Amino acid sequence: MGYGSEQVDIDRGLVGHRATPLGDSPFARNAPAIGIAIMYGLASIVWLSAGQALPGGRWLVTHLFTLGVLTTLLWSFSRNFAARFTGGGDLREPVAATWALALLLGASITSMVTGRAINAHWPLVIGTVGIMFVIAMNVVTLRRLRARAHNDRFVWVVRRYENAHVLFLISAGLGGMLGAGVVPGEIYLGVREAHIHLNVLGWAGLTVLTTLVVFGPALLRVRIEPGAEKRASDAVLRAMFGLGIGTLGLFLRSLGRSIGDGAEGPAMLVLAAGFAIYLQAVIVVAMPLLRACRAHDRSPLRWSLAAVVIWLPVGVAIDLALLVVGRQSWNVGLAVALLIGVFAQLILAVLLYVTPMLRGRDFASRDVLIARTERLARTRTATLNLGVVLALVADLTPGLTTTFVEPLMRVGWLLVLLAAVAHLVVILWPLGRVDPEQVRSTAAARYRNPPG
Numbered sequence: 001m002g003y004g005s006e007q008v009d010i011d012r013g014l015v016g017h018r019a020t021p022l023g024d025s026p027f028a029r030n031a032p033a034i035g036i037a038i039m040y041g042l043a044s045i046v047w048l049s050a051g052q053a054l055p056g057g058r059w060l061v062t063h064l065f066t067l068g069v070l071t072t073l074l075w076s077f078s079r080n081f082a083a084r085f086t087g088g089g090d091l092r093e094p095v096a097a098t099w100a101l102a103l104l105l106g107a108s109i110t111s112m113v114t115g116r117a118i119n120a121h122w123p124l125v126i127g128t129v130g131i132m133f134v135i136a137m138n139v140v141t142l143r144r145l146r147a148r149a150h151n152d153r154f155v156w157v158v159r160r161y162e163n164a165h166v167l168f169l170i171s172a173g174l175g176g177m178l179g180a181g182v183v184p185g186e187i188y189l190g191v192r193e194a195h196i197h198l199n200v201l202g203w204a205g206l207t208v209l210t211t212l213v214v215f216g217p218a219l220l221r222v223r224i225e226p227g228a229e230k231r232a233s234d235a236v237l238r239a240m241f242g243l244g245i246g247t248l249g250l251f252l253r254s255l256g257r258s259i260g261d262g263a264e265g266p267a268m269l270v271l272a273a274g275f276a277i278y279l280q281a282v283i284v285v286a287m288p289l290l291r292a293c294r295a296h297d298r299s300p301l302r303w304s305l306a307a308v309v310i311w312l313p314v315g316v317a318i319d320l321a322l323l324v325v326g327r328q329s330w331n332v333g334l335a336v337a338l339l340i341g342v343f344a345q346l347i348l349a350v351l352l353y354v355t356p357m358l359r360g361r362d363f364a365s366r367d368v369l370i371a372r373t374e375r376l377a378r379t380r381t382a383t384l385n386l387g388v389v390l391a392l393v394a395d396l397t398p399g400l401t402t403t404f405v406e407p408l409m410r411v412g413w414l415l416v417l418l419a420a421v422a423h424l425v426v427i428l429w430p431l432g433r434v435d436p437e438q439v440r441s442t443a444a445a446r447y448r449n450p451p452g
């Protein structure tokens, strides 16, 4: 971004009130969950860097991320957003209770993943029950907030969060049963695929889709396109029904396979119809955001957000195609597209957005932290997405020999890890001495003006 004389004048204008001390951050309640998520994020980076040298297999790193990072943040942000969107402002819960729930969730996740990794039954069961308890408690909190809502506009957001939580409870129950070895062989694959889809597209997918509709414009520092919110809220509901139909198709297909005699044919139709409905709904949510990313350059996060809303329909389309052609539906390529391209990338963008509010105690420090997010923003995003593309190509290109697959995959992961570390450095780097005169930030200069 260019830095003209007009910009320098704006910067000088800002210096005047940069010393103003600020109250509590609107994201202060997310701090414990963010801390836990960052620790699990670092653990995932260490595991991926070590390759297969660490125990637990691919399952472990998948759950270090999907439970430790993703679930912890979905839990925390959904309750915080619900409190804000229903007009209540705060959660009206003692801060100690928020900390206790976050720590219980973090400890339960550790117990569950350790139990599974070392084949210990009780830590796995206790951990799973602990995680389900914290999520179930959140359903109660969300319902309480919805009942007290001061306005109707965003009540649908809280309803969708509640639905996504219920999907988590169902799919975690299925995961616990898979882990405990109580699922009969004939339906094992169907239950496994249902567990994955209800979690990835249901728990995470629906929460993220809902949040993108209402918080995506704030990340981009623009206004919601007229009419887009209604279309998108209808689409999120459709996505939920599509997922329900698709999951039923997964079960039926698994049963059909065990019966034999072509019984899986009709199930394939149900499955394909369900996930096609989900895909269409994702596109409806993604399009206005993509248009806003192209039309406005008010936020350094627009590159990440554009990539997120591209990877989401691409990932769902790949999943649908793999299910229809009968290939193993959850493979490395899909994991990279959805878990890294969508969820990890969105999490990093949201953390970059909230860091200045969480760490800056006056406007000057906030502006310093915002200015940092602008530096090399495109390079960080390009590195992460190039890594995703390489890993995806390596895993999904038919007929590619191992001579190409292995180096492509290795370079892909290296780029993803480099980009993730670079984002974390921006988020965690000490503030140091703040000199308001020296702060140069295009976003900070603009963010106090009303968005256009």
Ligand code: HEM
Binding pocket: 058, 059, 062, 063, 066, 067, 070, 071, 112, 127, 128, 131, 132, 171, 172, 175, 176, 178, 179, 180, 192, 195, 196, 199, 200, 203, 204, 330
């Ligand atoms: C308490 C919560 C959970 C439990 C007990 C659990 C348990 C399991 C188990 C036992 C499997 C292995 C099935 C097999 O391969 O035979 C599995 C696989 C999987 N789970 Fe979970 N899970 C939980 C939460 C989640 C969440 C929140 C997500 C995503 C948002 C998720 C995504 C996956 C994926 C993608 C796989 C396939 C992993 C692979 O093969 O690479 N799980 N889970």
